[in-house]
Amino acid sequence: MDFLKKLFQSKPRVQKVDIGRRFELYGRVGQGSMSKVWKARDSKLGKIVALKVLDIDKTNRLEARFKGLKKPTEGEIAITLKHPHIVKTFEHGVTTKNEAYLVMEFVEGVALSFLISAQNDVMKKHCLRMTIELGEAINYFHRQNWIHRDICPRNILLDENHRIKLIDFGLVVPNTPHFQAPGNRTGTANYMAPELIRRQRTDQRIDIFSYAVTCFEMFAGQLPWESGQTLESILSHLNSPPADLKTYCPDLDDRIVQAVMKGLALQTNDRWQRISEMIEVLRSVHQEQSAKDPANS
Numbered sequence: 669m670d671f672l673k674k675l676f677q678s679k680p681r682v683q684k685v686d687i688g689r690r691f692e693l694y695g696r697v698g699q700g701s702m703s704k705v706w707k708a709r710d711s712k713l714g715k716i717v718a719l720k721v722l723d724i725d726k727t728n729r730l731e732a733r734f735k736g737l738k739k740p741t742e743g744e745i746a747i748t749l750k751h752p753h754i755v756k757t758f759e760h761g762v763t764t765k766n767e768a769y770l771v772m773e774f775v776e777g778v779a780l781s782f783l784i785s786a787q788n789d790v791m792k793k794h795c796l797r798m799t800i801e802l803g804e805a806i807n808y809f810h811r812q813n814w815i816h817r818d819i820c821p822r823n824i825l826l827d828e829n830h831r832i833k834l835i836d837f838g839l840v841v842p843n844t845p846h847f848q849a850p851g852n853r854t855g856t857a858n859y860m861a862p863e864l865i866r867r868q869r870t871d872q873r874i875d876i877f878s879y880a881v882t883c884f885e886m887f888a889g890q891l892p893w894e895s896g897q898t899l900e901s902i903l904s905h906l907n908s909p910p911a912d913l914k915t916y917c918p919d920l921d922d923r924i925v926q927a928v929m930k931g932l933a934l935q936t937n938d939r940w941q942r943i944s945e946m947i948e949v950l951r952s953v954h955q956e957q958s959a960k961d962p963a964n965s
């Protein structure tokens with residue numbers, strides 16, 4: 669009887685995928701810290717895809733932090749996400765070498781970090797629209813009750829039409845009390861909210877902070893605080909107020925400046941409480957500007 673119970677309780681067997689047989693690998697497109705990503709032709713789906721194969725040891729170390737909490741895997745989360753500004757995941761599973769893999773739409777374009785350092789015409793012309801698209805992606809994500817925990821320009825791609833695609837769900841956790849409890853610092857140092865660096869309780873407002881740092885950088889080409897090498901140095905300058913966006917961008921609409929600066933509030937209660945409130949401000953300015961100058965949207 670017990671044997672039968674166990675048999676039916678066990679997870680269904682997963683068909684493991686032989687990467688070499690199924691995919692023609694064209695070349696590595698990115699060196700993530702947790703994975704390898706290739707541009708590849710998928711013989712099963714019959715198209716070009718991005719294939720992400722996760723490092724076993726690093727993934728196990730990360731998942732060990734959440735032992736007993738039933739945290740969904742990156743693949744399980746990614747496959748549920750359906751939004752025009754979030755990269756599409758077609759499939760996830762395990763390779764014959766026991767590595768977790770994701771098959772995604774291939775985004776032909778550049779990372780936002782590249783455009784920020786270039787500060788070229790595309791960036792200047794479409795900056796507001798891009799901040800709104802990114803905000804909408806995060807808003808969707810929050811409505812699905814997740815915390816991303818690594819919003820930063822490295823994890824945002826722009827496709828060939830300069831449309832935002834949010835990638836990388838490796839650090840995502842559910843927005844529930846267990847996962848909000850004080851714990852490890854994860855994410856990208858210069859974009860981390862003070863409460864995360866201080867190992868206090870965290871919630872979706874850490875993504876709002878990281879989003880505001882990203883928006884500041886998109887408009888100004890600079891971070892709101894001096895870039896730090898260590899979390900301790902970042903924490904020490906987080907005790908001082910951020911630079912004023914207006915000083916870098918004197919012509920930027922005041923409502924945008926105020927919206928971004930409120931997202932950077934060091935105290936969670938002074939920050940936007942929901943990302944939808946922040947993007948509403950950006951969207952109304954954008955609508956006004958597009959009505960005046962349709963070419964600049």
Ligand SMILES: Nc1ncnc2c1ncn2[C@@H]1O[C@H](COP(=O)(O)OP(=O)(O)OP(=O)(O)O)[C@@H](O)[C@H]1O
Nearest residue numbers: 697698700701702703705718772773774775836838
């Ligand atoms: N769908 C995609 N289309 C095109 N390029 C992609 C795609 N997904 C990822 N990449 C490229 O691969 C790089 C690494 O991807 P990703 O950030 O998901 O990996 P990671 O190991 O979790 O990285 P890290 O933890 O260092 O941020 C990206 O910076 C990007 O250049």
